Amino acid sequence: MTNSIRRHAPVWASVLAGLALWEIVGRSTSKAFMVPVSETMLRLWQLIAGGYFIMRFFESAELFLTGFLLALAIGAPLGLLFARVRVLRIGIEPYLMILYATPMVALIPFILSLMGFGFGPKVLVVFLFSVFPVLYNTVEGARSIRPELIEVAKSYRSSEWSLWREVMLPYTLPYMMTGVRQAIGRALVGMIAAEFFLSATGLGQVIMGASQDFDTAGVFASIFVIGLIGIALTRLGLNIEQRFAHWRQ
Amino acid sequence: MADTTLASPVSPVAANARPAWLTGTFLPRFLTGAVILLAWEFVVRAVAPAYVAKPTTIVLAIPTVLTDPAFLQALGATLAAVAEGLAITLVFGTVIGLMMGRSAVIDRMIRVYINGFNALPMIIVLPLFSLWFGYSSGARIATIIFAAIFAITMNVADGARSVPREYLEVAQSFRSNRLHMLTNIVLPASMPYLLAGFRLAAGRALIGAVVAEFFLSIGGLGYYILYNSRSYHHNEAFVGVLLLAAFGVGFEVLVQGMTRRFMPWYRRDEKAD
Numbered sequence: 001m002t003n004s005i006r007r008h009a010p011v012w013a014s015v016l017a018g019l020a021l022w023e024i025v026g027r028s029t030s031k032a033f034m035v036p037v038s039e040t041m042l043r044l045w046q047l048i049a050g051g052y053f054i055m056r057f058f059e060s061a062e063l064f065l066t067g068f069l070l071a072l073a074i075g076a077p078l079g080l081l082f083a084r085v086r087v088l089r090i091g092i093e094p095y096l097m098i099l100y101a102t103p104m105v106a107l108i109p110f111i112l113s114l115m116g117f118g119f120g121p122k123v124l125v126v127f128l129f130s131v132f133p134v135l136y137n138t139v140e141g142a143r144s145i146r147p148e149l150i151e152v153a154k155s156y157r158s159s160e161w162s163l164w165r166e167v168m169l170p171y172t173l174p175y176m177m178t179g180v181r182q183a184i185g186r187a188l189v190g191m192i193a194a195e196f197f198l199s200a201t202g203l204g205q206v207i208m209g210a211s212q213d214f215d216t217a218g219v220f221a222s223i224f225v226i227g228l229i230g231i232a233l234t235r236l237g238l239n240i241e242q243r244f245a246h247w248r249q
Numbered sequence: 250m251a252d253t254t255l256a257s258p259v260s261p262v263a264a265n266a267r268p269a270w271l272t273g274t275f276l277p278r279f280l281t282g283a284v285i286l287l288a289w290e291f292v293v294r295a296v297a298p299a300y301v302a303k304p305t306t307i308v309l310a311i312p313t314v315l316t317d318p319a320f321l322q323a324l325g326a327t328l329a330a331v332a333e334g335l336a337i338t339l340v341f342g343t344v345i346g347l348m349m350g351r352s353a354v355i356d357r358m359i360r361v362y363i364n365g366f367n368a369l370p371m372i373i374v375l376p377l378f379s380l381w382f383g384y385s386s387g388a389r390i391a392t393i394i395f396a397a398i399f400a401i402t403m404n405v406a407d408g409a410r411s412v413p414r415e416y417l418e419v420a421q422s423f424r425s426n427r428l429h430m431l432t433n434i435v436l437p438a439s440m441p442y443l444l445a446g447f448r449l450a451a452g453r454a455l456i457g458a459v460v461a462e463f464f465l466s467i468g469g470l471g472y473y474i475l476y477n478s479r480s481y482h483h484n485e486a487f488v489g490v491l492l493l494a495a496f497g498v499g500f501e502v503l504v505q506g507m508t509r510r511f512m513p514w515y516r517r518d519e520k521a522d
Binding site for chain 2 (some may be wrong): 007008010011014015018020032033087088089091092093094095098101102103105106107108109110112113114118129159185188189191192193196197207211214219220223226227230231233234
C-alpha cells in the first residue's frame with residue numbers, strides 16, 4: 001500500500017504541477033499564445049455541447065476504421081501467403097523493408113494530384129500508412145520459424161491445415177499483432193495527415209478551423225481530445241499485442 | 250518403410266547439385282524487383298496520364314533534378330534545419346534522459362508526459378506551432394524538435410539505467426563526485442543507446458521537416474515535392490521522395506557503422522540476430 005503510494009506520488013504530483021503550470025502560463029501570457037486549462041476545458045465543453053465536435057469525431061472514426069480494416073483485410077492474408085511460400089518471402093523482403101521505412105507522408109502530394117479530394121484518396125492514405133507494418137511484421141514472424149519444424153511436420157505427412165494450425169499461425173501471429181499495434185498508431189497519423197493535406201474533414205478540420213480563427217482554446221481542446229484518443233488506441237494496441245505475446249518463443 | 254530408405258539418400262544429393270545462385274537470395278530478389286518495376290511502368294503507361302511518375306522517366310529526371318539550383322537550395326534548407334533541430338534535441342534530450350535514467354522519481358515524473366506526447370500523432374502540433382511561430386522556419390525547427398526529442402530521451406534514459414553497477418561502485422570508492430560520474434561513466438556507457446536513439450530521431454526529424462514544409466509552405470525538400478507534384482512535374486517530385494528514403498537508409502547505415510567502429514565492445518545487435 002505505502003509502496004504503491006510512493007510509486008505513484010511522483011506521477012500525480014507531476015501531473016498536478018503540469019496542470020498548474022499550464023493554468024498559470026495561460027493566465028499570464030497573451031491569449032494568442034496559450035490559454036489556461038480551465039478555459040480549454042470550457043471551450044471543449046462548448047464544442048461538444050454544440051454537436052459539432054461529435055459529428056467531426058464520427059467522420060474521423062469512419063475514415064480511420066475504413067482505412068485500417070482495409071489494411072488488415074489485405075495485409076494479413078498477403079503477409080501469411082508471403083510467410084508460407086518461402087521463395088516469395090525472400091523475394092519480397094527487401095522491398096517490404098524499404099516501403100515499411102519510407103515516410104508515406106511524402107506520397108500525399110501525389111495522391112492529392114492524382115485522385116483529388118474525395119473520401120477514396122483519404123482512405124488510401126490511411127491504408128498506405130497502416131498496411132506495411134502488418135505485412136512487414138508478419139513476414140518477420142515467418143522468418144522466426146525454424147525450417148526444421150516445417151521439415152519435421154512434412155516428414156510426418158502433416159496436412160496443410162495442421163501445418164498452419166500447429167506451426168505457421170503460432171509463430172507468425174504474435175509478430176503480426178506487433179504489426180497491428182504499429183498499424184493502429186500509424187493509421188491515426190495517416191488519418192490526421194489526410195484530413196490536413198487532402199480535404200479538411202473530421203477532427204483535422206476542427207483543429208485547422210480553430211487555428212485559422214486564432215481560437216487558441218479550440219486548438220488546445222482538440223489536441224487534448226486527440227491525445228486522449230491516441231493514448232486509448234495505444235493501450236488497445238498493447239493489449240492486443242500482449243494477448244498473443246506468450247506464443248512467441 | 251521401403252519409401253523412406255530409398256528417398257533419404259537421394260534428396261541431399263539433389264539439393265547439393267543445385268548451383269548457389271539458384272538457391273541463394275539474389276535471384277528471387279532480383280526477379281521480384283524487376284517484376285515490380287515492370288508492372289509499375291506498364292500500368293502507368295497503359296492507364297495513367299503522361300505526367301504520372303514511372304521508373305524510366307524518374308531515372309531520366311534524376312540528373313536534371315540533382316543539378317537544378319532550386320532543388321539544391323531546397324535540399325540545403327531542409328538539411329540545415331534538420332541539423333539545427335537535431336543539435337538542439339541532442340543537448341536537451343540527453344540531459345533529460347540522463348536525469349531520468351539516474352533518478353527513479355524524475356523518471357516517473359517525466360515519463361507520464363513523454364508517454365502522452367508520444368501517443369499524439371506528430372503532425373497534430375502543426376496548427377499550434379503555426380499560431381505560435383507563424384508560417385516561418387521557426388515553426389519548422391519546433392516541429393523537428395518535437396518529432397525527435399522523445400526518441401533520444403527514452404533511449405538515453407534506458408542507457409543510463411543499464412550502466413553496470415560495478416562501474417559506479419568503483420568510481421564511488423575512489424571518491425568520484427556525482428557530476429564526474431555522470432559525464433565520465435554514465436554518458437559514455439550509454440553511448441550506444443544514444444546512437445540508437447539518434448538514428449530513430451534523425452528519421453523522424455526529417456519527416457517532421459518535410460511535413461512542416463507541406464503545412465507551412467516554407468522552402469525546402471518537402472515544399473519542392475509538394476510544388477512539383479502540384480504543377481504536374483511528378484517525376485521531379487518523385488526524385489525528392491527517393492532522396493528522402495535514401496537519407497533514411499543512410500542514417501541507418503551510418504549509425505550502424507559508427508557503433509561498430511567506435512564501440513566494438515557493444516554487442517546488443519549481435520544478440521538480437
